[in-house]
Amino acid sequence: AQSVAQPEDQVNVAEGNPLTVKCTYSVSGNPYLFWYVQYPNRGLQFLLKYITGDNLVKGSYGFEAEFNKSQTSFHLKKPSALVSDSALYFCAVRDIRYEPFTFGIGTKLQVIP
């Protein structure tokens, strides 16, 4: 079985400050990890993914995520937050081939001007 935890319902950060949205996972094999973002009235948009290779993955809109196998984490980061980054962020994992995504509950990011 696979699972994802996003321990924070909401993260508040001041514009220009670095942001981190946390995600931890549990899988039986090697994980494929994804981050999605949802803006109001829009579908989930793909941000980035970790498949293999470099533990630091760069994605859309200046976001990056660091895969940490020992801590089973895949935290989303951005060096300098924008007000337009305010949205709902979902972490997702896939384990066995063809098994569907398992999503976290989502973290609301609020960037304060």
Next chain:
Amino acid sequence: EPEVTQTPSHQVTQMGQEVILRCVPISNHLYFYWYRQILGQKVEFLVSFYNNEISEKSEIFDDQFSVERPDGSNFTLKIRSTKLEDSAMYFCASSVGQGRGSEQYFGPGTRLTVT
């Protein structure tokens, strides 16, 4: 940029009624999915569909649910007799491939309210 679209954005129905939620996946995608999110809970997988048949389904996807690709563009989810607990946001998704590394592209969702 191509997007997955869903209609309607909001559907209100009475318990016991049938509803059909519609999705238009991205045109060159081959794999299609339905997920749902009950308010305050996780996004949950319902069903995946490829080559005109269901490839995987979850425990949630019981006999009350069915999916269909009636033509070359639409992908529908039918709930035969809605229950109060079917109230949720339903997301359609599509992907080019089904490998573990393939990202899925999601529509904006249909909010289903069962009264």
